[in-house]
Amino acid sequence: MEDKDTQVGGDHMGGKAVIVVHSGDMDKIYSALIIGNGALSMGLDSSLYFTFWGLQRLKIGGLEAGPLSKMHMLGLGKWMVKKRMKKANVVSLEKLMQDYKELGGRIIACEMTMEIMGIKKEELCTDWIDEYGAVGTYIHEAKDASITLFI
Amino acid sequence: MEWGDNITKIEIDVRGQTCPVPLVECRKALRKASPGDEVVVIGTHQASKKEIPMACESLGLDVLAVEDKGNEWKIRIRR
Numbered sequence: 001m002e003d004k005d006t007q008v009g010g011d012h013m014g015g016k017a018v019i020v021v022h023s024g025d026m027d028k029i030y031s032a033l034i035i036g037n038g039a040l041s042m043g044l045d046s047s048l049y050f051t052f053w054g055l056q057r058l059k060i061g062g063l064e065a066g067p068l069s070k071m072h073m074l075g076l077g078k079w080m081v082k083k084r085m086k087k088a089n090v091v092s093l094e095k096l097m098q099d100y101k102e103l104g105g106r107i108i109a110c111e112m113t114m115e116i117m118g119i120k121k122e123e124l125c126t127d128w129i130d131e132y133g134a135v136g137t138y139i140h141e142a143k144d145a146s147i148t149l150f151i
Numbered sequence: 152m153e154w155g156d157n158i159t160k161i162e163i164d165v166r167g168q169t170c171p172v173p174l175v176e177c178r179k180a181l182r183k184a185s186p187g188d189e190v191v192v193i194g195t196h197q198a199s200k201k202e203i204p205m206a207c208e209s210l211g212l213d214v215l216a217v218e219d220k221g222n223e224w225k226i227r228i229r230r
Contacts, residue, residue, distance in 0.1 A: 007173040030159070034170065034171050037171045037174075037175050038171050038174060038201065040178065041171065041174040041177065041178035041206055042174075042177075042178075042205070042209045042210070043177050043206070043209050043210040043211075044209075080211070088169060089167055089168060089169050090169055091168075091172055096171075099175045099179070102179060103178060
């Protein structure tokens with residue numbers, strides 16, 4: 001299927017978006033996954049490198065668990081924003097992640113963060129994760145990327 | 152696929168959906184379609200009306216038509 005895609009209107013049409021997901025804030029995870037999905041939708045490759053607070057969101061049940069980056073107000077702000085998002089028909093982070101994986105998006109988990117924070121592989125959603133790496137993996141991914149962001 | 156095989160028309164309805172769903176669903180449909188198939192996307196999200204043709208250009212695919220009806224749009228793409 002990938003071969004067929006490469007020939008006509010498929011993947012690898014040139015370009016790659018590599019995003020460091022450092023923040024674990026809900027709104028910033030939205031940004032990362034929306035941009036990743038957008039890149040894939042437009043025929044680019046995409047890799048998301050989850051590190052530090054971002055890596056917490058790859059824990060089982062953790063994807064939607066992040067606070068709001070501003071006006072979280074002990075959860076009240078997040079609750080209000082989620083309510084408004086639902087009204088505006090914004091999809092869940094789970095759905096964005098499913099789509100991201102379906103379109104061939106790559107997820108890299110930072111090994112150093114796992115060590116520092118004492119996170120074991122068993123605690124992570126391993127079916128999303130393509131690779132466990134360090135800075136070398138990010139540079140290797142990003143050196144030929146046309147878009148790279150730090151979120 | 153041989154010439155003369157049936158060209159399939161795949162319709163996706165993303166009316167009421169917002170960013171990035173129209174773009175993503177369009178891409179998913181294009182991936183599943185076979186060369187020659189026609190993918191028709193119907194939606195209401197205004198930015199996607201511009202961005203789906205941009206994605207098609209980047210994917211090297213032809214947009215056959217962009218039609219408007221009230222606040223709805225319909226984009227026809229040849230895979």
